[in-house]
Amino acid sequence: MKRLVILGGGESGIGTAILGLRNGYEVFVSDKGEIKKEYKNVLGNFGINWEENNHSEDKVLNADVVMKSPGIPDSIPLIVAIRKKGIPVISEIEFASKYTDARIIGITGSNGKTTTTMLTNHILVEGGLSVGMAGNIGDSFAKMVAENDFENYVLEISSFQLDGIVDFKPHIAIITNITPDHLDRYDYKFERYVASKFRIAENQSAEDYLIYDADDTVIVDWLEKHPVKSQLMPFSIQQELEQGAFLKNNKIIIKINNETIEMTTSALALEGKHNLKNTMAASTAAKLIGIRKETIRESIANFQGAEHRLEKVLKIQHVLYVNDSKATNVNATYYALDSMSAPTVWIVGGVDKGNNYKELMPLVREKVKAIICLGTDNSKIVDAFGNVVDLLVETYAMEEAVKVAYKIAERGDIVLLSPACASFDLFKNYEDRGNQFKEAIKNL
Known part of the structure; x- marks a missing residue:
């Protein structure tokens, strides 16, 4: 019986474990962090062996094939060791x-x-x-x-x-x-x-x-x-x-x-x-x-578009609120700003991925009337746009950002959440960020 070792007990790992089991593999799931309770239940139901908070080398390096989660870099010592032994490392796809x-x-x-x-x-x-x-x-x-x-x-x-x-x-x-x-x-x-x-x-x-x-x-x-x-x-x-x-x-x-x-x-x-x-x-x-x-x-x-991608949330007092939380890089935000058809109050910021905000300058000059920063460190955004817009406000929580936007926005304006950054400083992920935005708007 061939041994399939799966590194990462998330969505792709659990799916691969079930498919491996159904195709006659001996399956072992190993996660360096904690595995979610719902996934542990699935592994238990199928009788699949697993470990968390650790990769035991002796249980990993005896694999015939290793499926690693996309979040694990190729450069970590364990992956290098697996490849050195000639064990194929493949993706779930x-x-x-x-x-x-x-x-x-x-x-x-x-x-x-x-x-x-x-x-x-x-x-x-x-x-x-x-x-x-x-x-x-x-x-x-x-x-x-x-x-x-x-x-x-x-x-x-x-x-x-x-x-x-x-x-x-x-x-x-x-x-x-x-x-x-x-x-x-x-x-x-x-x-x-x-x-x-x-x-x-x-x-x-x-x-x-x-x-x-x-x-x-x-x-x-x-x-x-x-x-x-x-x-x-x-x-x-x-x-x-x-x-x-x-x-x-x-x-x-x-x-x-x-x-x-x-x-x-x-x-x-x-x-x-x-x-x-x-x-x-x-x-x-x-x-x-x-x-x-x-x-x-x-x-x-x-067609109804993707949630958190230029999603029209609500119109309040003739101001449209748009959730583009999935815009985690400058290029995605460029598209969002480009499609704005009215003066825009732009909520931006988070964990910077080495962003170059210069690309956004022409659109900011043309479309943006005010910027609301939302992140633990907003210095790069302030440096880039501080002299370009009439009003720039720093905030550190979604509710605060939305309240400020509500005060600034006038009839016919758009309030756009398009962060151009990852979300991990203040939120679990971009979905959490988008959901908090929608919740804060409903609470206005």
């Missing part, structure tokens, strides 16, 4: 893909992954297909494969998950965009992060497709130097394309093998330029799979 023959649409990118994944899934469901949505969103892919028999999977995949693939091959791969993010995991070398994202296409063949942003110079330059075997399906809002999706006369036009779909941009449920691109990517994928034009049109018109 790789492990799960071995146990399904389903068609896979894999979606990666620095921003827009979640919305594109949800929208693609929505169109496929509306088209009547058997489809599961997993990966970085909802249930783990492994758990879905263990418990269901879907014919299609739409997977949101991070660069960390792609780092652990060997044979994983999506029929359709989407790269939404590539901007500097998580560089601490890639020795601060941007090209290593880019290479990691492009692993989504490395096992593809000429029957497969790569959908990508043709306006993203990082992606285009990389493809010129590192051609892929799959068929290229670009999308663009700047240029007309022979094949792929583009914008013309306020219409999205999708051309695939002499077939054309046209959709007016005014019909889109999602606002903002970035969502035009997310819609192009999802619609192209749906068309490649054979979803009818009418279904695609209807689906993009009635």
